Amino acid sequence: MRVHIADHPLVTHKLSVLRDKATPSPVFRQLTEELMTLLAYEATRGVRVADCEVETPVTTTRGVKIADPKPLVVPILRAGLGMLEGMTKLVPTAEVGFVGIVRNEETLKPTTYAERLPDNLAGRQCFVLDPMLATGGSLAAAIKFLFDRGADDVTAVCLLGTPEGVQAIDALVGDRDVSLVLGAMDERLNEKGYIVPGLGDAGDRLYGTAG
Numbered sequence: 306m307r308v309h310i311a312d313h314p315l316v317t318h319k320l321s322v323l324r325d326k327a328t329p330s331p332v333f334r335q336l337t338e339e340l341m342t343l344l345a346y347e348a349t350r351g352v353r354v355a356d357c358e359v360e361t362p363v364t365t366t367r368g369v370k371i372a373d374p375k376p377l378v379v380p381i382l383r384a385g386l387g388m389l390e391g392m393t394k395l396v397p398t399a400e401v402g403f404v405g406i407v408r409n410e411e412t413l414k415p416t417t418y419a420e421r422l423p424d425n426l427a428g429r430q431c432f433v434l435d436p437m438l439a440t441g442g443s444l445a446a447a448i449k450f451l452f453d454r455g456a457d458d459v460t461a462v463c464l465l466g467t468p469e470g471v472q473a474i475d476a477l478v479g480d481r482d483v484s485l486v487l488g489a490m491d492e493r494l495n496e497k498g499y500i501v502p503g504l505g506d507a508g509d510r511l512y513g514t515a516g
């Protein structure tokens with residue numbers, strides 16, 4: 306598995322504001338979207354394109370357009386939803402599938418409560434979005450859904466990761482074509498399974514504690 310950790314002062318700056326417990330939800334949502342757009346630039350480096358012809362006001366030239374089948378973007382509900390707009394801004398022709406996964410805060414095991422994905426993902430580039438890669442259980446469950454539908458080209462984008470989480474995903478994917486793009490690699494998990502230093506509960510900070 307290829308792992309890319311963003312090394313850009315704008316990403317680090319925006320993450321620092323996101324980590325701050327005083328940052329309110331509206332600002333948190335805006336920054337999550339902006340961070341996703343910055344990470345999308347790296348995550349889409351291998352997006353498939355097809356040659357095309359372009360008529361400029363001056364002449365005809367060769368260009369490229371995003372190839373068919375269009376990329377599939379899959380935010381993991383809830384918190385991944387906060388990243389969706391940042392991705393589709395950059396790749397507006399992408400299609401969107403959904404997976405709803407919640408982690409049991411006692412056992413740290415994920416449960417899937419919703420899924421809306423195409424049946425056949427063979428030959429389709431898939432981009433999975435979730436701000437937090439903690440134990441890796443939730444992202445692993447989402448990637449497994451994609452593998453089960455034939456996906457063989459998956460890129461996951463997370464704002465924060467941990468060495469434990471990366472190891473869990475690496476063990477799942479084996480030698481399949483999977484990339485992981487992280488805004489930052491944090492130190493570890495604490496005894497409650499939270500990322501340290503982290504930013505707290507991403508879903509709650511984005512959307513409150515109603516869900």
Ligand code: PRP
Nearest residue numbers: 383384407408437439440441442443508
């Ligand atoms: C959070 C986060 C990830 C998961 C990470 O979701 O958005 O999906 O925890 O933890 P893991 O790597 O140990 O599985 P949560 O379960 O809190 O659901 P939410 O997005 O609905 O708030």
Ligand code: URA
Nearest residue numbers: 439499500505506507
């Ligand atoms: N999920 C979160 O939202 N935050 C963490 O630190 C770990 C899992």
